[in-house]
Amino acid sequence: MTVWETLVGQDAVVAALSAAASAASAGLASGGGAPAAARAGMTHSWLFTGPAGAGHQDAARAFAASLTCENEPPGCGECTGCHTVLTDTATDLRTVQPEGLSLGVKDVRALVRDAASAPTAGRWRILLITDADRLTEAAANALLKALEEPADRAVFLLCAPSVEDVLPTIRSRCRTVALRLPSATDVRDALVREGVNEQVAETAARASQGHLALARRLASDERVRANRAAVLRIPARLGRVGDCLAAAADLVSAANADAEAANAERDEVETEALKTALGVGATAVGGKSRSARAPKAGAKGRTMVVRGAAGALKELERTQKSRGRRTVLDALDRALVDLAGLYRDVLVQQLGAGVDAIHPDHCVEAAGYAAACTPEQTLRRLEAVLATRASLARNPGLVPLLAVESLTLALRDT
Ligand SMILES: [Zn+2]
Structure with missing residues (x-):
């Protein structure tokens, strides 16, 4: 299976990327180096865009694999070059992804430093930024300098939901690859x-x-199906104020449980790995004891080691907390998309639009809601769901439960 076959419904993108990979390979093979590859259609900076689920990160990774591929045409999916990129073990690929809500300057500086060194195994040094829309201002400026004067064999692959999510100065230096939802x-x-x-x-x-x-x-996954079914039952639950608040609480706690399930194991592994690396036992964080592996320094030295370890563990805790919140917001967003889809199905029935339902297995419920209100009411409810999505995405400080409570109350009162 070639790397391109994993990109579902993206024929135009596959054509453009495989042509660029072939051009890059031919340019280098001709002995002309990166300048010849550039003349043949290769460029140093790429911006992959597409709505959630379109697979823009998959496309970036497939392209990275094709640049590392040892066969012709590039992107065989079978060789060591392709395999190491797809499993994120390639020595010439560096991936940066935010652990929390933003991507900081420290990570980007390390990436830029890496970009300056020559590739070790393959033909290109590939730098992949999975969420370029979350770069802080300082991080974006650090990246911009590298994009302005890229090293000869460096290729930057940036991913973002849309070109508007990336600073104009950055996107103007990138060739854009726009993916559509399949x-x-x-x-x-x-x-x-x-x-x-x-x-x-x-x-x-x-x-x-x-x-x-x-x-x-x-x-x-049965749990994912059960969560979706619970979300789609919400409109039927909005009787009294107490019911609206309960529905909101259920929605948020399902998102929290989702996030917990997704992160718990990873958090624990990370914490244990850091403790091992620091040579501290669990109790050392509180500063009351030291593990057998702590260096045998004097009392003052021991205190410094323990303080350093506590600081590093606190930092990790902050990162994990931020990532946890991000996962909760992602799960909540997914639930709101499902709910918006249901109101859209209701509206389709009310207007007799004759297009396919988003939730074909909930057509009976949608017909019930359609009979009980006007299309104007449905439209306002749909807008309320979309407005809540937008405000949760825009305001990182917003308390999810409060936002969802005001939504369920608005859905009842519309
Ligand atoms: Zn290959």
């Missing part, structure tokens, strides 16, 4: 190829609205 048919066919039952694949493909990774989870 159609439900594309997603369904991909799931069926992966061995999913046809009917399950159909429902998952439609409910995920083109989000391939989510479609995979819906098709395989």
Whole structure:
């Protein structure tokens, strides 16, 4: 399976990237080096954009693999070059992804330093930034300098939801690769190829609205299916004020549980790894004891070691907290997209629009809601859901529970 086959419903993108990878390979093979590759269509900075689920990070990684590929045409998916990139073990690939809500200058400086060194195994030194929309201002400025004067064999691959999410000074230096959401048919066919039952694949493909990774989870994970069903029951629960508040609390606690499940194991592994690296036992953080592995310094030295360890562990705790909050917001956003999809289905029924439902397995409920209100009310409810999504995305300080409570109350009173 070539690296391009993993990009579902992205024919135009695959054509552009495989052409660039071939040009890069031919330019270098001709002995002209990076300048010849550039003349043949290769460039140092790429910006991959696309809505959540379109797979812009997958596309960036597939391109990175094709630049490292040892075969012709590049991107075989089988050779060591392709394999090491796809498993993130390639020596010439450096990936930077934010652990929390933003990507700081420290990480980007390390990346820029790395970009200056020559590739060790392959032909290119590849620097992948998975969430270029979360660069802090200082980080973006540090990156800009590297993009202005890139090292001969360095290739920067930036990923963001849209070009508008990246500073104009940065995006003007990048060649943009815009991915689109694959159609439900594309997603369904991909799931069926992966061995999913046809009917399950159909429902998952439609409910995920083109989000391939989510479609995979819906098709395989019972908990994800149960969460979605709970979200789609919300409109039926909004009777009294207390019911609205309870529905909001359930929605937020499901998102918290999702985040907990996703992060708990990783947090623990990271904390243990850091403690081992620092040579401290669990109790040393409080400064009351030291482990057998702590250096045998004098009393003053020991205090400094313990303080240093406590600082590093606090820093890790902060990172994990920030990542946890990010995961909660992502889960909540997904729930709101499902809810918006349901109101959209209700509106489609009220208007007799005759287009496919997003939640085909909830058509009966949608028909019930459609009979109980006017299209104007449905539209206002849909807008309320989308407005809550936008404000949660815009205001990192917003308390999710308060935002969702005012949403469920607005849905009832509209
Ligand atoms: Zn290969």
